[in-house]
Amino acid sequence: MTEAAITTPQRLTGRRVRRRPPVLIALCFAFMALVLLMAIAGPMLAPHDPAQQDVLGSLAPPGAEHWLGTDGLGRDVFSRMLAGAQSAILGPLVIALASMVCGNLLGLLAGYRGGIIDSLVMRWVDLMVAIPSLLIIIVVAGALGGGYWLAVGLLIVLTIPTDARVMRAATLEQTPRPYVEAAKTLGVTDGRIMVRHIWPNIAAAAVANSVIIFAGSLVSLAGLSFLGLGAEPGTPDWGQMLSENQPLLFTNPVAIIAPGIAIALTATSVNLVGDWIYEKMSSRGAGR
Amino acid sequence: MSPHTERVPASGPPVLDIEDMRIERAGTGDPIVTALDLRLAAGESVGIVGESGSGKSMSAKALIGLLPEGVVAKGSARFDGENLLDLSERQWRTIRGRQIGMIMQDPFTMLNPVMRCGRILEESLLAQRRLSRAERRAEAIRRLAEVGITDETVVDRYPFQLSGGMRQRVAIAAALARDPQVLIADEPSTALDVVTQREVLALIKRIQEARGMALILITHDLRVAFATCDRIQVLYAGSLVEAGRADDVRERPLHPYSQGLLLSEPPADRRVRQLVAIPGSVPSAAEVRDRCSFESRCRWARQVCRDGEPPLAVVGDDRRSRCVRLPEIEAEMAALLSKAEEREDGPAGSRSDDALIDVVNIQKVFRSGGRTVRAVDDVSISVRAGESVGIVGESGSGKTTLARMLVGLESPTGGEIVIDGIPVRRWRDLTTNERRRLRRTVQTVFQDPYSSLNPMRSVGWALKEAIVTHDRGATGVERRVGELLESVGLSPGYARRRPASLSGGERQRVAIARALAVEPRVLICDEPVSALDMSVQAQILNLLRQIRAERGISCLFITHDLSIVRQASEYLYVMHLGKVVESGPTESVLDHPRDDYTAQLLSSVPRPEEQWLTT
Numbered sequence: 001m002t003e004a005a006i007t008t009p010q011r012l013t014g015r016r017v018r019r020r021p022p023v024l025i026a027l028c029f030a031f032m033a034l035v036l037l038m039a040i041a042g043p044m045l046a047p048h049d050p051a052q053q054d055v056l057g058s059l060a061p062p063g064a065e066h067w068l069g070t071d072g073l074g075r076d077v078f079s080r081m082l083a084g085a086q087s088a089i090l091g092p093l094v095i096a097l098a099s100m101v102c103g104n105l106l107g108l109l110a111g112y113r114g115g116i117i118d119s120l121v122m123r124w125v126d127l128m129v130a131i132p133s134l135l136i137i138i139v140v141a142g143a144l145g146g147g148y149w150l151a152v153g154l155l156i157v158l159t160i161p162t163d164a165r166v167m168r169a170a171t172l173e174q175t176p177r178p179y180v181e182a183a184k185t186l187g188v189t190d191g192r193i194m195v196r197h198i199w200p201n202i203a204a205a206a207v208a209n210s211v212i213i214f215a216g217s218l219v220s221l222a223g224l225s226f227l228g229l230g231a232e233p234g235t236p237d238w239g240q241m242l243s244e245n246q247p248l249l250f251t252n253p254v255a256i257i258a259p260g261i262a263i264a265l266t267a268t269s270v271n272l273v274g275d276w277i278y279e280k281m282s283s284r285g286a287g288r
Numbered sequence: 289m290s291p292h293t294e295r296v297p298a299s300g301p302p303v304l305d306i307e308d309m310r311i312e313r314a315g316t317g318d319p320i321v322t323a324l325d326l327r328l329a330a331g332e333s334v335g336i337v338g339e340s341g342s343g344k345s346m347s348a349k350a351l352i353g354l355l356p357e358g359v360v361a362k363g364s365a366r367f368d369g370e371n372l373l374d375l376s377e378r379q380w381r382t383i384r385g386r387q388i389g390m391i392m393q394d395p396f397t398m399l400n401p402v403m404r405c406g407r408i409l410e411e412s413l414l415a416q417r418r419l420s421r422a423e424r425r426a427e428a429i430r431r432l433a434e435v436g437i438t439d440e441t442v443v444d445r446y447p448f449q450l451s452g453g454m455r456q457r458v459a460i461a462a463a464l465a466r467d468p469q470v471l472i473a474d475e476p477s478t479a480l481d482v483v484t485q486r487e488v489l490a491l492i493k494r495i496q497e498a499r500g501m502a503l504i505l506i507t508h509d510l511r512v513a514f515a516t517c518d519r520i521q522v523l524y525a526g527s528l529v530e531a532g533r534a535d536d537v538r539e540r541p542l543h544p545y546s547q548g549l550l551l552s553e554p555p556a557d558r559r560v561r562q563l564v565a566i567p568g569s570v571p572s573a574a575e576v577r578d579r580c581s582f583e584s585r586c587r588w589a590r591q592v593c594r595d596g597e598p599p600l601a602v603v604g605d606d607r608r609s610r611c612v613r614l615p616e617i618e619a620e621m622a623a624l625l626s627k628a629e630e631r632e633d634g635p636a637g638s639r640s641d642d643a644l645i646d647v648v649n650i651q652k653v654f655r656s657g658g659r660t661v662r663a664v665d666d667v668s669i670s671v672r673a674g675e676s677v678g679i680v681g682e683s684g685s686g687k688t689t690l691a692r693m694l695v696g697l698e699s700p701t702g703g704e705i706v707i708d709g710i711p712v713r714r715w716r717d718l719t720t721n722e723r724r725r726l727r728r729t730v731q732t733v734f735q736d737p738y739s740s741l742n743p744m745r746s747v748g749w750a751l752k753e754a755i756v757t758h759d760r761g762a763t764g765v766e767r768r769v770g771e772l773l774e775s776v777g778l779s780p781g782y783a784r785r786r787p788a789s790l791s792g793g794e795r796q797r798v799a800i801a802r803a804l805a806v807e808p809r810v811l812i813c814d815e816p817v818s819a820l821d822m823s824v825q826a827q828i829l830n831l832l833r834q835i836r837a838e839r840g841i842s843c844l845f846i847t848h849d850l851s852i853v854r855q856a857s858e859y860l861y862v863m864h865l866g867k868v869v870e871s872g873p874t875e876s877v878l879d880h881p882r883d884d885y886t887a888q889l890l891s892s893v894p895r896p897e898e899q900w901l902t903t
Contacts, residue, residue: 177739178734178735178736178739178740179739179740179741179742179743181697181734181740182732182734182740182741182799182802183742183753184696184697185695185696185697185727185730185731185732186727186731186753186754186757186802186806187723187724187727187728187757187758187806188753188757196753197742197745200742200744200745201742201743201744
């Protein structure tokens with residue numbers, strides 16, 4: 001009987017290994033890996049200096065020398081795409097991680113403790129969610145003069161409430177479960193119960209939520225750069241390129257379509273992968 | 289051996305004749321039920337008894353054409369000249385509800401929550417002839433009266449506004465609305481309190497007899513089956529191991545499994561020295577094909593038991609058993625049975641004076657939505673050193689709320705708890721040191737071992753945490769984890785495993801080990817075995833008894849089951865609607881109840897005697 005019971009988990013893992021991720025998810029992963037590679041080694045791989053201007057060679061169509069042509073100042077669009085991956089990935093990554101840490105802590109605290117702490121946190125969340133976030137960013141960033149890291153900071157502050165709300169709901173569901181009460185009666189400290197007992201059981205939701213935040217802030221940051229409130233003018237950045245190359249729509253359309261597609265594809269594949277990870281993770285744990 | 293499989297004539301012409309029904313998963317071919325034979329005459333009641341995983345509920349679903357997707361039934365189940373197992377969904381519609389009715393276990397989910405009870409009943413009456421609105425209502429009221437609901441307002445109420453027993457009555461009325469010839473009742477009383485259980489079973493039995501209906505009662509509880517049914521079939525891991533008349537099976541089981549099941553059920557009328565537990569846990573039908581399904585847990589298993597699946601042999605007048613070694617071991621089985629009849633006298637003498645827990649006039653009031661509920665009302669109990677105290681009561685009696693207050697999961701509204709000399713009014717007001725001392729004095733074993741262990745953490749992790757929480761500089765933690773596991777009858781290798789890979793009994797053992805890790809002086813057990821299979825219950829009860837003897841710790845045993853409390857406690861409190869209605873030494877309370885409610889509880893414990901359901 002012991003033997004039979006021991007084989008069970010192996011059988012389960014065996015089944016899990018056999019079910020490979022679907023093709024679409026594999027493609028998403030491949031694309032994410034490509035973007036990541038660009039972000040890390042982009043400037044080194046670039047055939048031209050992304051900042052090198054060549055006014056005479058401006059508005060060149062895609063060709064052997066310039067794969068995606070050149071922009072209005074004669075800069076190589078392909079090299080700028082490669083270099084721009086870094087700011088496209090780094091900001092959202094910082095936002096996702098920071099709001100995951102803060103949002104999860106606040107959510108756990110509110111959901112587990114309840115009472116006044118819960119009321120305070122949730123009223124603050126309601127307040128933050130009630131005011132239109134883009135408006136705040138435009139006003140604040142406009143007043144302080146903009147800048148990439150300012151935009152990142154503002155987006156962190158604005159995404160924490162949504163993360164906290166989701167995590168509070170997940171925590172509320174776990175708190176009355178007997179395993180939490182068992183830990184309480186053992187005398188385990190509240191902090192440890194939250195972090196070591198409850199969190200692993202809601203990690204799937206936490207990860208999935210952070211991935212959604214990543215994709216969302218990727219688009220938001222690009223939008224802010226487009227409005228001139230994100231990356232400094234001149235730096236290679238997909239959103240920035242979108243706004244700078246806007247007038248080239250009829251002369252070198254590739255220069256504006258390429259960053260647009262890059263943003264859309266990255267956001268989509270990150271979202272799909274996030275969904276897939278959530279399903280994988282929630283099939284174990286106390287999700288049932 | 290000779291495969292005696294000729295059929296035993298039943299009392300009348302069969303309404304339902306099941307021959308060699310097999311249920312399996314369509315994709316993998318894994319068996320769920322390997323062979324089921326059943327012959328049911330009109331007016332007869334047959335009990336199918338089995339634990340979880342025996343395939344009893346799947347058999348019921350097959351007989352009403354509700355098998356889940358991916359599960360198929362083969363063989364034959366003749367009803368009214370047709371094989372039920374071959375019917376199309378269209379053909380089922382003329383049979384289901386009209387000729388074969390079904391009552392399910394959970395009255396909380398089988399009634400549509402957005403339909404009023406009257407509407408539920410009217411729906412099952414439809415189609416006979418056009419009735420006016422008033423006529424339909426009158427018919428619904430008449431049907432409710434038949435199941436003992438005389439309150440006419442029930443037709444206008446929603447299921448969630450009714451108690452569990454009332455809901456089950458409405459469900460029975462709906463199932464019987466079209467006068468079926470066969471009624472299948474799948475654990476109809478399991479979710480109900482003992483008193484309600486008896487009422488519901490008596491109702492089913494009365495209607496069955498009055499209408500001459502055939503009844504298949506599916507249950508895990510042998511006592512319920514003996515009290516309700518004419519014949520019994522015992523199912524184990526998908527195969528029928530024994531069949532016979534209820535009285536015969538009760539007096540002299542002829543398969544080691546049915547005997548084991550019978551012995552592991554704690555008797556209600558006496559205390560026994562030790563319950564005879566079946567080791568291990570129930571395997572799946574797929575694991576035990578091609579051999580005797582009970583072989584891995586049977587004390588009499590030999591090589592012959594592993595050589596192919598034994599046939600269901602006729603072993604007496606209307607008796608069949610699947611045990612191949614029966615002729616050799618019959619005498620031994622009888623000896624074991626009579627040995628288990630031995631009675632042990634409860635410990636005599638007075639209680640010690642050393643109170644570990646003293647609860648004085650405690651109260652707990654819950655307020656929600658403008659309503660106040662007195663869950664615990666002026667209750668005083670005490671638990672002395674080395675003693676096992678039982679609290680028995682039905683759901684809603686406040687027994688669990690009391691336990692939760694003792695371990696600090698709720699704060700009392702009034703009154704005082706004194707644990708190990710520390711007075712507790714509000715847990716929040718205690719100092720860290722006091723709280724730590726309380727935790728070391730009192731530990732809990734929860735009801736549901738499936739959710740009281742963190743699913744993401746290994747067994748070893750959980751035990752280590754319990755040790756380190758109370759002994760920060762603990763040394764040799766790994767070794768102590770191993771010792772704890774061994775003390776609850778598990779090998780140290782279990783430390784690496786996750787709860788998901790353990791059976792219910794194993795999980796409850798781990799939960800007990802976790803409670804023991806802080807070396808408490810009182811163990812509060814809140815229904816520790818009610819979520820477990822009958823054959824595993826006895827293991828856990830024996831384990832708790834052994835731990836108490838070895839460590840000399842006290843126990844507060846909370847349960848709804850009088851026979852368990854008889855085995856597990858020396859002093860007893862009976863709770864009803866938040867109050868203690870009777871207390872005293874367990875033996876004397878149960879043998880000579882003074883309070884009416886205690887007497888009512890006692891008479892509700894299923895007994896095989898004829899009068900149990902009629903009184």
